[in-house]
Amino acid sequence: MTRETIRGRRPGEVLGRLALHAATTVTLAYIVLPLVLVVWLSFMADEIMTVPPEGYSLRWYAVAWGQAQLRDGFLTSLWVALAATALGLLITVPASFALARARFIGREALLQLLMSPLIVPGIVIGASIYVFLVQAEIATGLPLSGSSWGLVVAHLLLTVPWCVRLVTANLVGVNRSVEEAALSLGASPLVTALTVTLPMIWPGLVAAAVFGFVVSFGNIEVSLFLVAPGQITLPIAILQYLQWKIDPTIAAVSVVQIALIGLALVATSRITNLGKVV
């Protein structure tokens, strides 16, 4: 921008623009700064964070991978999140068809029910499921509490609301004429759903899967009561590690986690237009 154009504007306008830039910068910094600091910390050579650091190294990544607790936590979180996402989609896609297409009594109630895990505090969900599993274990004699399936079931409550929201919103946006064209050409409703509707909303399905995965992978409060020795999720493993030691190992783990989720989001936005789908 040249001086002339700046001088040509009213002072209030210039001030307004400056205020906007300042607010944007502060907000952005507020969001990005913790991420930057964590990444920075993970490469510091010192055991205790010092600024400026005495040197840089990758040793904390090696240390992190060497910690069985963290490594297993990562793998547990990964499979729990994948299972909860897959099951969540399996449940919510048919449910979303009903919600988006059919008009039936209790439709609104069903939608609210599927969305309700969002408004119940995670710690309450975790505790309730734990109590339920213990009671069920006493009643049936099956080893339920502390099984990893209990964890998956609990995480299902995290993925379902996201999947319902995204899949329903995408289904509502589908041009019904296209489905009707398929029906007129001899496709049954099921064939129409599989060959026409689902391919049309697949960006929404991908987005639902990514969001479900991210929410499940990073969750701590629902998992808190449900983990057992040998199957601790990554966030809880980090929490436990922090209870007796503070060093950049956790920063390294976090960077791996951030990178993983970031990659998933970038990949999603490459194949779909996330801004449009969500």
Add this chain to the structure above:
Amino acid sequence: MAGVRIDGLAKRYEAVTAVEGVSLDVRDGEFLVLLGPSGCGKTTTLRMVAGFVAPSAGRVEIGARDVTHEPPYRRNIGLVFQNYALFPHLSVEENVAFGLRRRGVPEAAIRTRVAAALARVKLDGFGARLPRALSGGQQQRVAIARAIVIEPDVLLLDEPLSNLDAQLRHDVRAELRLLQTELGITTIMVTHDQDEAMSVGDRLVVMARGRVQQVGTPADIYRRPRNRFVASFIGRANFFAGRAEAGGFVTASGLRLPAPDLPPGADTLMIRPEAVTLVAQGAEGLPATIETATYLGAGWEVDLRLSTGERLSVVTPAGDRAWQPGQALAARIDPALGVGLHGDV
């Protein structure tokens, strides 16, 4: 190939009746057009034939088969929508092949038939493209190819040209009519555009408020509209209130108009704007003054005020004369072209 028989079809919703007592016989190979203003029930009727709306009463037969309770996918219909409704994730070829695949047609036959259908709509060479890479007119041609390739018993067209711009609409409409004639396929089209309806339809069905107002050839309906609604919806019309008398019609103001063949009891006389000839002042005719005159190239649109007070809209060929507001002249009404109507339907 098959005709379509619609018998006493009705669709009633809680508060409104969308369609009531519609009975139509569409002959094998006929091009029938359902025409009317929005909300007249034409689309609901078409959707009942297609099977997307369950009738409250009545029957639909395609061929000799009662399909009233059959779902759309067992009716063997070809459907073309206003918004094309192509499968966005499938190539043009796969769009056209869709219905054949559902019917288990062998792969080799699918290829041949898809190619033939695309050639028929002049889209050879476009098979590999995705629908969004095509223009609106091309997309609608793909939709037509997709509908005819399955050799449906009846082709249903729901405002197929409304999304196209004027020139294209004209072209696609001519192609559509040609295609329909060549294939001899029974066709029902819905439109609100009377020019479109007149240009393609063997017969028109004029609908209003859920009911059929008149069924007939375009010429029939234009020249002998059954009621005031049909007369004003198809083309323009002048209406005079009054009563029929021997060999003529007397308007409320006492003006006597020649009209030989009026049905007894007619209380309205309808005169088309082109049934009036403008002649010089003093010549035989009704004395009148020009209120507005609009030059339209091929002709003039002239609004007259008769000396008895009535207004009369006239369309007259351009010729050498120029017409001006305020000009006094005489209007001569062709007595054979007046139509007597009953009641204010």
